[in-house]
Amino acid sequence: MAYSDKVIDHYNNPRNVGALSKEDPTVGTGLVGAPECGDVMKLQIKVNEQTQVIEDAKFKTFGCGSAIASSSLATEWVKGKTLAEALSIKNTDIVKELSLPPVKIHCSVLAEDAIKAAITDWKKKHDDNGK
Amino acid sequence: MVKLPIYMDNHATTPVDPRVLDAMMPYLTNQFGNAASRNHQFGWEAEQAVEQGRKQIADLIGADPREIVITSGATESDNLAVKGVAWMYREKGDHIITCVTEHKAILDTCKHLEKDGYRITFLPVDNKGLVDLDDLRKAITDKTILISIMTANNEVGVVQDIKEIGKIARERGVLFHTDAVQAAGKIPFNVNEMNVDIASLSAHKFYGPKGVGALYVRRRNPRVLLTPIIDGGGHERGMRSGTLNVPGIVGLGKAAQIAREELQKESAELFRLREKLRTTLERELDEVYINGDLVKRLPGNLNMSFAYVEGESLLMGINDIAVSSGSACTSASLEPSYVLKALGVGEDLAHTSIRFGIGRFNTEEEVDYVAGRVIEVVRRLRDLSPLYEMAKEGIDLKSVHWATEG
Numbered sequence: 001m002a003y004s005d006k007v008i009d010h011y012n013n014p015r016n017v018g019a020l021s022k023e024d025p026t027v028g029t030g031l032v033g034a035p036e037c038g039d040v041m042k043l044q045i046k047v048n049e050q051t052q053v054i055e056d057a058k059f060k061t062f063g064c065g066s067a068i069a070s071s072s073l074a075t076e077w078v079k080g081k082t083l084a085e086a087l088s089i090k091n092t093d094i095v096k097e098l099s100l101p102p103v104k105i106h107c108s109v110l111a112e113d114a115i116k117a118a119i120t121d122w123k124k125k126h127d128d129n130g131k
Numbered sequence: 132m133v134k135l136p137i138y139m140d141n142h143a144t145t146p147v148d149p150r151v152l153d154a155m156m157p158y159l160t161n162q163f164g165n166a167a168s169r170n171h172q173f174g175w176e177a178e179q180a181v182e183q184g185r186k187q188i189a190d191l192i193g194a195d196p197r198e199i200v201i202t203s204g205a206t207e208s209d210n211l212a213v214k215g216v217a218w219m220y221r222e223k224g225d226h227i228i229t230c231v232t233e234h235k236a237i238l239d240t241c242k243h244l245e246k247d248g249y250r251i252t253f254l255p256v257d258n259k260g261l262v263d264l265d266d267l268r269k270a271i272t273d274k275t276i277l278i279s280i281m282t283a284n285n286e287v288g289v290v291q292d293i294k295e296i297g298k299i300a301r302e303r304g305v306l307f308h309t310d311a312v313q314a315a316g317k318i319p320f321n322v323n324e325m326n327v328d329i330a331s332l333s334a335h336k337f338y339g340p341k342g343v344g345a346l347y348v349r350r351r352n353p354r355v356l357l358t359p360i361i362d363g364g365g366h367e368r369g370m371r372s373g374t375l376n377v378p379g380i381v382g383l384g385k386a387a388q389i390a391r392e393e394l395q396k397e398s399a400e401l402f403r404l405r406e407k408l409r410t411t412l413e414r415e416l417d418e419v420y421i422n423g424d425l426v427k428r429l430p431g432n433l434n435m436s437f438a439y440v441e442g443e444s445l446l447m448g449i450n451d452i453a454v455s456s457g458s459a460c461t462s463a464s465l466e467p468s469y470v471l472k473a474l475g476v477g478e479d480l481a482h483t484s485i486r487f488g489i490g491r492f493n494t495e496e497e498v499d500y501v502a503g504r505v506i507e508v509v510r511r512l513r514d515l516s517p518l519y520e521m522a523k524e525g526i527d528l529k530s531v532h533w534a535t536e537g
Contacts, residue, residue, distance in 0.1 A: 061517065
């Protein structure tokens with residue numbers, strides 16, 4: 001299978017690889033996929049509580065090159081965005097940007113899910129803290 | 132410096148040996164006759180070349196040249212063996228025994244026959260990839276007409292106990308076919324010592340050309356009869372019609388001759404290189420697992436799972452090396468390897484498997500390069516792997532509730 005130049009670039013130079021502390025109240029963690037399916041993404045965001053802006057994002061991914069590229073791109077895109085803006089990122093935007101073939105669309109879906117899961121986690125922590 | 136890319140996928144196919152090509156060239160050029168032309172020199176030369184090839188093939192497996200039926204390759208040989216026996220012996224019985232890790236050419240042929248009313252037993256394998264001989268004995272009934280068990284597996288390289296299986300078949304009066312495509316020319320294979328009645332071979336798996344293969348069909352004790360699957364001019368004693376592929380047969384024969392003469396030396400060298408690759412990877416990387424029995428195995432085969440690193444992403448990282456993966460992502464079906472599944476390899480580890488197939492033209496320098504690249508890329512991808520991170524934190528991945536929806 002031939003990969004697009006952008007997928008190869010993200011694979012060779014993944015952006016924002018790493019981990020943020022799961023315990024940090026300003027951090028939201030999304031873990032999606034399953035090892036049996038061949039794809040697991042962990043995407044983390046650090047959010048400014050006042051402005052709701054995502055100040056930092058990190059990821060780690062187990063999966064094919066397209067899955068790595070999708071999550072790498074997702075961290076690039078969410079950084080600097082508000083939570084509301086980040087929630088509007090669609091998997092189809094990722095497909096377009098990386099020129100993913102039809103068999104790899106599930107990678108982009110997983111990346112969108114990872115963003116949503118991280119935001120949900122952050123909101124949950126935030127609500128709990130507010131109580 | 133090694134020359135890139137490196138080809139280390141010799142179970143998929145092998146390059147044509149230059150000596151094989153040299154032998155074939157005259158028959159691709161001036162000596163183009165039809166082996167069935169009985170009335171002129173062109174035909175005689177072609178026929179002579181075919182008969183020499185047939186003898187070389189027979190010699191490789193300890194057969195008589197009259198027991199060699201030329202086909203277009205292993206898939207046709209497997210089809211002819213299984214359908215040919217099923218159709219010929221329909222009066223005698225309707226039961227065939229095979230095994231879950233067979234090549235699709237056997238499995239799908241059996242499934243086809245199942246739809247036509249035959250009964251098929253697909254024997255399981257243990258976690259080393261081996262068929263249990265007691266399971267086999269118990270599966271045989273008075274309606275069993277064929278046992279088809281491959282000699283060496285194309286994915287994990289596991290070599291079945293063919294001699295014993297042949298003995299069981301012989302004792303029970305059941306014909307025994309083996310797909311010897313990966314084994315012939317790689318390990319000693321003799322149809323008489325191993326009690327084999329029918330055997331499939333393919334030229335391109337042992338440095339011959341693509342598009343030509345053979346089926347060994349025993350002539351006596353017992354005499355095996357096959358109903359042809361291709362009808363026509365009655366070539367190959369009626370078992371396989373169609374003008375003979377003269378250059379292909381010459382190539383198959385030459386490849387068989389070279390394999391027979393060099394087998395001992397070559398298999399020892401492949402084993403040495405394979406062991407060097409295996410021990411280097413095991414020394415430098417934690418959590419790597421060999422798939423399939425390590426001892427009963429083709430000398431050039433290494434099938435290994437690199438936990439927490441998805442196979443396709445590993446292949447992408449070692450894109451100057453040609454190997455294959457049992458990962459779903461590399462196949463059209465999106466299912467991980469059914470062979471690994473049959474061995475009880477979990478889907479999580481099946482996704483991380485790589486098959487290395489070391490062959491005649493691989494050098495030690497290449498093996499060192501491959502080992503180095505694999506180690507480097509596995510380490511890099513593990514730094515990127517949330518699963519590796521979790522495992523290192525002591526989290527049992529089996530206990531995690533994985534949600535595929537965010």
